[in-house]
Structures are given as C-alpha cells and as structure tokens.
Amino acid sequence: MKLKKSHFALMVIAGAAAGVILGVNPVSAAASKGEELAFSRAKGNCLTCHEIKGGDAPGNVAPPLSDMKARFPDRKELIAIISDETKRNPQTVMPPFKRNLLLNDQEIEAIVDFLYTR
Amino acid sequence: MLRKTLIAVAIVVGAATPLLAANDVNPQADAKAFKEYFTKRFPKVPLKDFVNGPYSMDEGLRKQWEAIDQFPPYDFAVDKGKQMFATPFKNGKTFADCFPNKGIGIRQNYPYFDTKSGQVISLEYAVNQCLKDNGEKPFDYTKDDMAAVTAYMAFTSRGKPFDIKIPNDPRALAAYQRGKEYFYTRRGQLNFSCASCHVQSPGHRIRTEVLAPAYGITAALPIYRSAWNGMGTTTRRFRTCNSQVRGMPLPGGDEDYRDVEYFLSYVSNGLPISGPGTRP
Numbered sequence: 001m002k003l004k005k006s007h008f009a010l011m012v013i014a015g016a017a018a019g020v021i022l023g024v025n026p027v028s029a030a031a032s033k034g035e036e037l038a039f040s041r042a043k044g045n046c047l048t049c050h051e052i053k054g055g056d057a058p059g060n061v062a063p064p065l066s067d068m069k070a071r072f073p074d075r076k077e078l079i080a081i082i083s084d085e086t087k088r089n090p091q092t093v094m095p096p097f098k099r100n101l102l103l104n105d106q107e108i109e110a111i112v113d114f115l116y117t118r
Numbered sequence: 119m120l121r122k123t124l125i126a127v128a129i130v131v132g133a134a135t136p137l138l139a140a141n142d143v144n145p146q147a148d149a150k151a152f153k154e155y156f157t158k159r160f161p162k163v164p165l166k167d168f169v170n171g172p173y174s175m176d177e178g179l180r181k182q183w184e185a186i187d188q189f190p191p192y193d194f195a196v197d198k199g200k201q202m203f204a205t206p207f208k209n210g211k212t213f214a215d216c217f218p219n220k221g222i223g224i225r226q227n228y229p230y231f232d233t234k235s236g237q238v239i240s241l242e243y244a245v246n247q248c249l250k251d252n253g254e255k256p257f258d259y260t261k262d263d264m265a266a267v268t269a270y271m272a273f274t275s276r277g278k279p280f281d282i283k284i285p286n287d288p289r290a291l292a293a294y295q296r297g298k299e300y301f302y303t304r305r306g307q308l309n310f311s312c313a314s315c316h317v318q319s320p321g322h323r324i325r326t327e328v329l330a331p332a333y334g335i336t337a338a339l340p341i342y343r344s345a346w347n348g349m350g351t352t353t354r355r356f357r358t359c360n361s362q363v364r365g366m367p368l369p370g371g372d373e374d375y376r377d378v379e380y381f382l383s384y385v386s387n388g389l390p391i392s393g394p395g396t397r398p
Contacts, residue, residue, distance in 0.1 A: 048324050059323040086309070093314040100307050 034114025037107050044103060044111060049094070053118050061093060068115045078112045143295045145284055145384055152385040156333040160321070169337035169392040171330035175321035179328055183396060192269055192342040192394040195349050199270025202263065207252045213267065216248035225268075225275035225391050229380045230283065231290040238293045238376040241268055242351055246371065259370020260357065265340045265349035265394075272340065272393035280337065280391070282384040297381030300374050301332075306365025312378070315359070327398070334386045336379055338395030345398065352379060 038044040039055050046052060049061040058064075072078045081088065083098035097103040103111070156168060160175070167174040173183045203213050203221065214220035218227075228241040239247070245267050246256035257264040284290050304311045313332065315324070320331035339352045346354070356375050357367035368375050 057326050059325050059327075061319050061322040061324055061329075091318070093310060093318055095308040095310075100309060102307065 028113075028117060030110050031113040031117050034107075034110035034112070035117075037103065038111050038114055043107070044097070046111075065115060066118055068118050072115075075112060078115060079108055082108050082111060143291045145291070145294055148298070149385045149387055152333055155317070156320075156331050160331070166390055168331055168334035169386075169389050171335065171338055171395065171397065172328035175331065176328045179398065182398075186396055190342070190394075191396055192340075192349060195266045195269040195340070195342070195394060196273045198266040199268070199273075202267055203270060207249075207254050209252055211252050213245070213248060216244070216251070221271055222274045223278060225272045225393070226278040226280050227282070229376055229383060231285055231287065231293060231380070233285055233287050233290070236287075236289045237373065238297075238380045240352065240371075240376045240379050241271065242353055243371050243376060260351055260354035261346075261349055264353075265351050268340050268351060269349065269394040272391055275391045276393075277390045280334075280383055280387045280389055282380065282387055284384065293377050294381055294384060296374070297377030297379070300378045301381055306360065306363030308363040308365075310363040310365075312359065332382065332385075334389040334392075336383050337386065337389055338392045338397075340393060341395040341397045343397040349394070 035054070036043075038046045038052065046065070047055045047058045049059045051058040051060065051064040051066075053066060068078070081094075082103070084096035085092045085094040086096055095102060098105070098108060157163075157165065160168075163174050170180075170183075173180045206212050214222075218224055225241060228244070229238045231237070232239045242259055242264055245264060246259070249256045257267075284294055301312045304314070315329050316332035316335060320329050322329055336352065339355060340349055341355070342349050350358075353370045353375060356378070360367040
C-alpha cells in the first residue's frame with residue numbers, strides 16, 4: 001500500500017518532468033510515442049501518402065489525416081484500417097501494417113492515440 | 119475524386135482479369151485499354167507528353183525541368199556512349215556490328231522477342247550479349263558504361279515511336295503475359311504492385327516524388343537522376359522501385375525484368391522515345 005502510493009507519486013513527478021523537458025502535456029505520452037511511430041520512415045511512414053499536421057514533406061496519394069475524433073469516433077475502425085485496409089478496399093495502395101508485420105498491436109494503439117490528437 | 123479513381127482502376131483491372139485467367143491473351147485490347155485509361159484520366163496531357171514521366175503530371179516540376187534541360191546532365195553519357203561505339207573491341211569489331219542499322223535509331227524496337235532463343239531481348243541484354251559474343255566482359259546492368267551506351271542509342275532514336283512486335287509464336291505471347299502479371303502482382307513487405315503506383319496513383323506524390331504514368335513509362339530511360347547523383351538504366355530504375363516497397367530487387371538481365379519491360383513498351387506503342395531523360 002505504502003509502496004504503491006510512493007510509486008504513483010513517482011510516476012506523476014516523472015511524467016511531469018518529462019512533460020517539462022519535452023514540452024508536451026504528460027497526458028499525451030502514448031500519443032507522442034504514436035507520433036514517432038507514424039512519422040518514422042522505418043515504421044509507419046504514414047507521411048509518404050498522408051498529410052498529417054506537424055509532419056514534413058507529406059505525399060498526397062491519400063486523404064489528409066485530420067479531424068480524426070469527429071470522423072472516426074469508433075477506435076476499432078481506425079485500428080482495422082491501419083491493420084489491413086485491403087479488407088475494406090481490396091484495391092487500396094495502403095500497406096497492411098499488421099498483416100505484414102510492419103506494426104504490432106501496441107504500436108497501432110499508440111498511433112491511434114496520436115491520430116486522435118489531430 | 120478518390121472514388122472516381124478507384125472505379126477507373128477497377129475497370130482497367132476488371133478488363134484485364136479475364137485475360138489473366140483465360141488463355142486468350144489479347145495484347146491489342148490491353149494497349150487500347152491502357153491508352154484509353156490514361157487519356158481519359160489526364161485529358162489535358164498531350165499524348166506525346168506521357169513519355170516525360172513526372173513532368174507530364176506536374177506544372178511546377180516541368181518548369182524546373184525546362185530550366186535544367188538547357189544544359190542536360192546526361193550529355194556526358196551520350197558523348198561517352200558515342201565514343202564507345204567508335205572504339206573497336208579487342209577482336210576489331212564494334213557495337214555497330216551487333217545491331218541492325220549499326221545501332222543507330224533503333225531504340226524504339228526494344229525489347230523484342232527473339233524467336234531463335236525463345237526469349238525477350240531488352241536493349242541492355244542485347245548490349246551485354248554483344249560484348250560476350252565478342253569476347254568482352256559484360257557491363258554492370260545498372261549504370262556507368264551500360265547507361266552511356268544505351269543513352270547514346272536512345273539519343274539517336276528520339277522522337278521515333280515505340281514499335282514493339284509480338285510475333286506469331288505462343289512463347290512470345292506467354293512472355294508478354296508473364297510481364298503483365300509481374301506488373302499487376304503485389305509484392306514486398308509494403309504490398310505494392312507496379313500498378314499500385316504507376317496506374318492507380320500517377321500524378322500523386324509519395325513524399326515529394328511525383329509518380330509517372332505507366333503509359334510510356336519506359337520511353338525516357340536511361341535517366342540522369344539527381345537522387346542518384348548520376349545516370350541509371352532501366353534495370354536500376356526497376357530495382358529501385360522494388361526496393362522502395364521493401365521487395366526483392368532482381369539481378370540485371372533477369373527474365374522477369376525483360377518481360378515486364380516488353381509488356382510496358384508494347385502497351386506504349388506509338389509513343390515517342392524521349393530518352394535519355396533528366397529526373398529530380
């Protein structure tokens with residue numbers, strides 16, 4: 001009990017500190033991991049095709065990813081699109097990120113957290 | 119906008135699918151469908167401009183290109199190729215001895231189907247065949263000497279319309295069909311076919327690169343490409359496209375590459391040779 005409390009306090013402090021250092025709100029720690037994954041050329045590389053606010057040199061093969069919470073209130077739908085968009089649209093050029101082992105479940109969850117900030 | 123594109127693509131793919139399944143391969147119908155698809159999708163692009171790849175799709179890029187092309191960066195390769203044509207092999211023969219019309223003004227006839235050996239011969243393959251037949255070492259397929267010789271040959275053929283023939287030989291049709299299948303098959307960890315980029319998405323940007331249309335896509339090769347800081351051949355371009363989708367690039371001279379070039383050049387029949395090209 002005692003341990004848990006101090007543990008919790010520590011996390012709050014660490015979170016706040018990280019927030020100060022990185023200049024982000026600590027609430028969005030998962031989202032910022034998602035941002036890194038989405039923008040990284042080695043991982044999501046979403047900017048190859050999508051414009052996303054905050055990302056450099058986007059392509060325009062695909063629609064801009066904006067206003068995501070309003071347009072995709074169902075989290076499961078976003079997860080499905082990123083996991084394997086060919087299920088929804090067999091002709092799509094969007095890579096099946098989960099099926100082809102480009103991103104795992106946790107990484108996709110983090111990217112969705114990030115998308116909900118755009 | 120996106121919907122419309124998808125429907126158009128579905129039509130092209132749909133039209134192609136029965137041909138893929140059945141034995142009655144119909145290259146003529148393919149060529150007609152290809153031309154129709156691209157001219158309908160890009161009604162403002164003059165027919166002969168499709169051979170200028172990304173420049174046919176993007177006004178801003180085109181302006182930059184016109185400025186650069188005052189002093190074309192492929193000039194040195196054309197000069198070097200000319201020199202190489204004039205320099206005899208150790209046995210006294212030259213490149214001119216290996217080709218019809220001494221190798222001048224013939225780029226538009228490549229690749230061709232060779233009924234003797236039963237396979238597609240691309241220009242690059244023919245150059246290396248010539249070297250081997252004369253006891254010389256074949257060139258690396260991707261750049262340098264190969265790019266220089268083919269740049270010179272393309273330069274002397276500028277403006278001549280692609281005239282690819284499919285002889286009445288079941289093996290020729292089979293090679294064409296293999297090339298077509300290679301073009302439409304998805305591959306690599308990113309799951310792209312050549313068509314995903316060059317049929318579905320021409321004119322769109324992936325990152326900052328404007329995608330060329332598949333119609334006439336082999337006409338400008340070889341190219342000087344800033345991103346390579348030098349010249350690259352057809353083989354180099356295909357290998358780069360394979361790598362981009364984290365797929366397996368094929369070795370130079372590979373039959374799949376020759377077949378896909380045969381397919382792409384056949385469906386571009388009538389469009390003029392524009393090579394060597396300059397690309398961002």
